[in-house]
Amino acid sequence: MTGFCEAIKIMPGMPKILIVDDQxxxxxxxxxxxxxxxxxxxxxxxxxxxxxxLLEHDFALILLDVQMPGMDGxxxxxxxxxxxxxxxxxxxxxxxxxxxxxxxxxxxxxGAVDYLFKPxxxxxxxxxxxxxxQLDHQQRLLAKKSVELDLKxxxxxxxxxxxxxxxxxxxxxxxxxxxxGLSNRRCFQETIQAEWRRAMRNxxxxxxxxxxxxxxxxxxxxxxxxxxDECLVRIxxxxxxxxxxxxxxxxxxxxxEFVILLPETDLEGGRHLAETIRREVEKMRISxxxxxxxxxxxxxxxxxxxxxxPDISEQDLVCAADKALYVAKESGRNRVQIQGPExxxxxxxxxxxxxxxxxxxx
Numbered sequence: 476m477t478g479f480c481e482a483i484k485i486m487p488g489m490p491k492i493l494i495v496d497d498q499x500x501x502x503x504x505x506x507x508x509x510x511x512x513x514x515x516x517x518x519x520x521x522x523x524x525x526x527x528x529l530l531e532h533d534f535a536l537i538l539l540d541v542q543m544p545g546m547d548g549x550x551x552x553x554x555x556x557x558x559x560x561x562x563x564x565x566x567x568x569x570x571x572x573x574x575x576x577x578x579x580x581x582x583x584x585x586g587a588v589d590y591l592f593k594p595x596x597x598x599x600x601x602x603x604x605x606x607x608x609q610l611d612h613q614q615r616l617l618a619k620k621s622v623e624l625d626l627k628x629x630x631x632x633x634x635x636x637x638x639x640x641x642x643x644x645x646x647x648x649x650x651x652x653x654x655x656g657l658s659n660r661r662c663f664q665e666t667i668q669a670e671w672r673r674a675m676r677n678x679x680x681x682x683x684x685x686x687x688x689x690x691x692x693x694x695x696x697x698x699x700x701x702x703x704d705e706c707l708v709r710i711x712x713x714x715x716x717x718x719x720x721x722x723x724x725x726x727x728x729x730x731x732e733f734v735i736l737l738p739e740t741d742l743e744g745g746r747h748l749a750e751t752i753r754r755e756v757e758k759m760r761i762s763x764x765x766x767x768x769x770x771x772x773x774x775x776x777x778x779x780x781x782x783x784x785p786d787i788s789e790q791d792l793v794c795a796a797d798k799a800l801y802v803a804k805e806s807g808r809n810r811v812q813i814q815g816p817e818x819x820x821x822x823x824x825x826x827x828x829x830x831x832x833x834x835x836x837x
Contacts, residue, residue, distance in 0.1 A: 490535035490611050491515045492604065495525045495551070496569070497543040505538060505569075508597045512604055522546030526554060529561055535611035536604060539587075541570035552587060565607050567591060654704060655711035658726035663734055666724050667789045670738050675783040682745035682780035684735040685796040686714070686752065689773045689808040691731040698763060698770065706761055706772055707731065713755045717748060734796075742780035742813055749776040749811040757809065773809035775800060781816040 492514045494505045502518045509516060517532060519525040523546055525537070537555075541548035548568055555561040571593035589603055650662035658666070667683075674681040688694075688710065695703040707727075714725050714733055728734040737745055753774055760769030777800030779792055795814040803812035 488615075489513070489515050490608055490615075491517055491532050492608075493517050493519060493525060493528060493532070493534045493537045495519045495522065495537065495543075495548070496540040497521060498540075501540070505595070505600075508595060508600055509604060512601060512608070514604075514608055522548070522551035522554075525551055529555070529564075534564060536607045537564060537566045538569050538591075538604075539566050541568055565589075565610070567603060567607075569593065569595065652727040655708055655727050657711050657715065657733070658724060660726060660728055663724065663726035663728065663736065666726075667736055667793075670722075670736060671783050671789040671792075674738060675785075678782055679739045680741045680780055680782050681789075681792065682737040682740040682742060682778065683792050683796045684737070684745055684749050684752075684776055684778050685728065685793070685800045686733045686735070686749070686774050686776045687800055687804070688731040689775055689804075691772070694770075694772065698765075702761065702763060702770070706770075709759060709761065710756055710772070710774070713759060714752055716755075717751055734793075740780070742778065742815055745778040745780055746811055746813050749778050752776070753809065753811055775803040775808050776811045777801070777803055777814065778811060779814040 490513075492509065492512075494502055494509075494516060495518070496502050496505065497520050499520070502520070506516050506518070514535065517528060517534075519528055521543055525539070539548045539551060543551075546554075548570070552566050552568075555564060555566065565588045567589040568587045569591045588607075591600060591603070650658060650665075652659045670681060673679075688706070691703065691706075694706070711725075711727070711733070714735065718725055718735070722738045724736040726734050726736075735745075735748070737748070740748075753776060756772060756774045760771060763770045777796040777798065779795035779799060781787065781792055781795075783789070783792075799812040799814040803810045806812070
């Protein structure tokens, strides 16, 4: 035989054939008949020895004699079929006992894939052996391809995870203010729309704080934009620190404007938080060579609150807070101005009360 057999000779990991016969002379004959078949030939003289060898080697085929002292070929085959590792190992019975159907049937029942009778026809033997070697070769190729495919799948899953992580990071960056690390205006707009719908369903109040750093343009002109940026970062930390709930959102609304959205919070709760932040900002000092005590900034806040309903929108809530902030600025800065729900509905002609320093900040 040529072709596949010759190819096997140069392949690494040559397949192995186990020949089992209690007669050494028969083993020698089988070895001579299979010389050059392209497989490593290993012999055993009993079923027990064959089972022992199966623990050490991975065989492509077993040529198994039926008549052996102790454990015969049928028993050996049955035991092989009962083990997970050897359940699908092809077995060809080689025997001289009988060609009757009952013996052949018994061999197939024991797990044989074929049956050869002695004296062995060399051509038939080699033909059958080479067929099973080809099947073994194909199975090994499939196993190798399966491993390669698994590696590719894992690699693609890894790439997919990296892409998902990168996309999540890009999405996070698209919703984050680069300077302060707070949410940006886009994130605020998406969040207030969702929270407005949720508050409307649950009939819970939604409160908004709009804060602005007093006289920040003048501060930038006097001390430079780098110092101004440092101030924005410091104030962002002050604004963020008292927010404890995951549902609360603080965002940079504009250049020196910040917005805080407080779900399930009433007007008084919003006013109290705005006062807390205002006082903390007032106490804050920015180190600078031109000031021995540090530079001081103040903030003004507009606060509005409402239980959402169909005839108003989230933009009305923002506008009410903006109007309140305008009043706080016009009233002297460094203070908190509130707008109740009546202002959103257009039934109140003036703003609510003001808190903070009477003199304000220039």
